Amino acid sequence: MKHDCHYHPGESAKWHCGECQIHYCNRCMPDADTRQRRALCPHCSKAMRYLGAATEVIPFWQRLGAFFRYPFHTDPLIVIAICTLVPVVAPANLIGIVIWLLLALALFKYTYAVINHTAEGHLKPPAVSVAFTGSGFNIVVLQLLVFVLMGGLVGTAAMLGGSILMLLALAFVVLALPASIMVLAMERSVGAAVNPMNLALLISRIGTPYFLLYGYLILLTLASGAAQDFAVNHFPMWVAQPLAGFLNSTFTLILFHMLGYLLFQYQEELGFASDIQDDIADQDTHQRDRTSRFDADIDMNLKDGNYDRVMGMLKEALKRDRDNPVRIGQLYQLTTARQDVEELYRYHPRMLGWLADHNDGEGIAGLLKTLQQAEPDFKVEDPELTVRCARSLYNKNLFKPALRLLQDFHKRFPDNEQLLPAYLLVAQTLANGLSQWEKATAYLTFIQKNCESHPQHDQMTTYLEQARNKEPLKGPKATFSVQD
Numbered sequence: 072m073k074h075d076c077h078y079h080p081g082e083s084a085k086w087h088c089g090e091c092q093i094h095y096c097n098r099c100m101p102d103a104d105t106r107q108r109r110a111l112c113p114h115c116s117k118a119m120r121y122l123g124a125a126t127e128v129i130p131f132w133q134r135l136g137a138f139f140r141y142p143f144h145t146d147p148l149i150v151i152a153i154c155t156l157v158p159v160v161a162p163a164n165l166i167g168i169v170i171w172l173l174l175a176l177a178l179f180k181y182t183y184a185v186i187n188h189t190a191e192g193h194l195k196p197p198a199v200s201v202a203f204t205g206s207g208f209n210i211v212v213l214q215l216l217v218f219v220l221m222g223g224l225v226g227t228a229a230m231l232g233g234s235i236l237m238l239l240a241l242a243f244v245v246l247a248l249p250a251s252i253m254v255l256a257m258e259r260s261v262g263a264a265v266n267p268m269n270l271a272l273l274i275s276r277i278g279t280p281y282f283l284l285y286g287y288l289i290l291l292t293l294a295s296g297a298a299q300d301f302a303v304n305h306f307p308m309w310v311a312q313p314l315a316g317f318l319n320s321t322f323t324l325i326l327f328h329m330l331g332y333l334l335f336q337y338q339e340e341l342g343f344a345s346d347i348q349d350d351i352a353d354q355d356t357h358q359r360d361r362t363s364r365f366d367a368d369i370d371m372n373l374k375d376g377n378y379d380r381v382m383g384m385l386k387e388a389l390k391r392d393r394d395n396p397v398r399i400g401q402l403y404q405l406t407t408a409r410q411d412v413e414e415l416y417r418y419h420p421r422m423l424g425w426l427a428d429h430n431d432g433e434g435i436a437g438l439l440k441t442l443q444q445a446e447p448d449f450k451v452e453d454p455e456l457t458v459r460c461a462r463s464l465y466n467k468n469l470f471k472p473a474l475r476l477l478q479d480f481h482k483r484f485p486d487n488e489q490l491l492p493a494y495l496l497v498a499q500t501l502a503n504g505l506s507q508w509e510k511a512t513a514y515l516t517f518i519q520k521n522c523e524s525h526p527q528h529d530q531m532t533t534y535l536e537q538a539r540n541k542e543p544l545k546g547p548k549a550t551f552s553v554q555d
C-alpha cells in the first residue's frame with residue numbers, strides 16, 4: 072500500500088514510525104541510514120520501520136518489456152552461453168556428463184540468485200561469478216526435495232481422500248509452485264517452501280497480481296516450449312540442442328526475474344523492505360550532516376504549526392553559531408511572518424546585516440518601519456550597519472527611508488570614519504533620487520570640510536563639480552572620461 076509523506080504530500084513515504092503513526096519521506100529524513108535501514112523518528116526518537124521503494128515500484132505488468140530484455144545483458148548471456156554451448160563440445164563420456172552436470176548446477180544456482188538479486192531491488196542481472204563461485208549450490212537439492220515433498224503431498228491426498236482430494240491437492244501444488252520457488256530462493260528452507268500455510272499466506276498477501284503473474288508464467292512456458300519444439304523440428308540436432316537450451320535458459324531467467332520482481336513489488340506486504348539499488352549504490356549515506364537534519368526538523372515543525380518550537384531551535388542554533396546567515400534568515404522570515412516585534416527588536420542588528428548582505432532594500436524598509444512603529448525613537452546603533460542598510464535602501468530607490476536612517480549621522484556618531492560614506496550617500500540620494508542639488512552640495516561641502524583624513528576625501532571636488540552641473544553624482548570614474 073502506498074503512503075505519502077505526512078509533511079510532503081505527493082512524495083512517497085520511506086519510513087514509518089509505529090509510535091507516532093507518521094510517515095516520512097527522504098527529505099524529512101536526511102540523516103537516515105538507508106543502507107542499514109536505520110532511522111530514528113524525529114518526534115519520538117524511536118527506531119522506525121523502513122518502507123523501502125515499495126511505494127514507488129512500477130507494477131510488474133507495466134514493465135514487461137524490461138523483463139524480456141533482462142537475459143540480454145552481458146553477465147546472463149555469458150552464463151547461458153557457457154552452460155549451453157560447452158556441453159555440446161564436451162566429450163561423450165563420463166567426464167562429459169560430469170561437465171554437463173556441473174554446468175547445469177551453475178545455471179540453476181544463477182537463476183535462483185536472480186530471484187534474490189531482484190527482490191533486493193537490483194534491476195540488473197547478477198554478475199557471472201555468482202553462477203560459479205560461493206555457496207548455495209545445494210539449492211538444486213533443496214528444490215528437488217521440495218518437488219519430492221509436493222509429490223508426496225499429492226500422493227497422500229490420493230490415498231486419504233481419493234481422486235477428488237488428490238485433484239485439489241494437485242491444483243494447490245501447481246498454483247503454489249511459483250510461491251514455493253520464491254520462498255525457497257529467499258529463505259533457502261525446504262520446510263518453509265512446502266508449508267501450505269506459508270504459501271497460502273504469501274499468495275493472499277500479494278492477491279490478484281499473483282494470478283496475473285501466474286497467467287504470464289503459463290504463457291511464457293508455452294512460448295518457450297513452442298520455440299524449443301520449433302528448433303528441434305527445423306534444425307539439425309547439433310544446432311537444435313544448444314538453441315533449445317539457450318531458449319530454455321532465457322525463458323527461465325525471465326520467469327525468475329518476474330518472481331523476484333513480484334517479491335520486490337510487494338515487499339511491504341511480505342514484511343521486508345528494499346530500495347532500488349542501481350542508482351543509489353554510490354551515494355554515501357553516512358555523510359549527511361546534522362545541518363540537513365536540523366533543516367528537516369524546522370520544516371516539519373513549521374508545517375505542524377509549532378512556531379514557538381522553531382523559534383527556540385533557531386535561537387539555540389544562533390547561540391552556538393552567532394552569525395550563521397541561514398539561521399538568521401530563517402529567524403527573520405519567521406518573526407516577520409508572526410510580526411513578533413519583541414524578537415525582531417532583539418535580533419534586529421543581525422537581521423539588518425543579513426538583509427543588507429542580500430541587498431534587500433524592501434526587507435530593510437519593512438523591518439525599520441515595524442521597529443519605528445513599536446518605538447518611535449528607534450535608531451540603529453551601529454554606524455557601519457546604518458550605512459550598509461541605507462545603501463541597500465538607496466539601491467532600491469527607497470530614498471526617504473534611506474535619508475531617515477542617516478539623519479543626524481554626524482551628531483550621533485561624531486568623528487566616525489563612516490561619516491564620509493554616510494553623507495556621500497545622503498548627497499547621492501538627494502541629488503540622484505530627489506533632484507535636490509543644493510542640499511546635496513551642502514552635505515558634500517560638509518564632508519569636504521570635516522573628513523579630511525578619509526581616503527575618499529580627494530574625490531569630493533569631483534562630486535561637487537557634478538552637483539554644480541546637476542549631473543548625477545557618480546564619483547570620479549565617470550568624471551575622468553568626461554574631463555578627458
Ligand SMILES: [Zn+2]
Pocket residue numbers: 076077078079082095096097098099
Ligand atoms: Zn517528507
Ligand SMILES: [Zn+2]
Pocket residue numbers: 088089090091092112113114115116117
Ligand atoms: Zn515517532
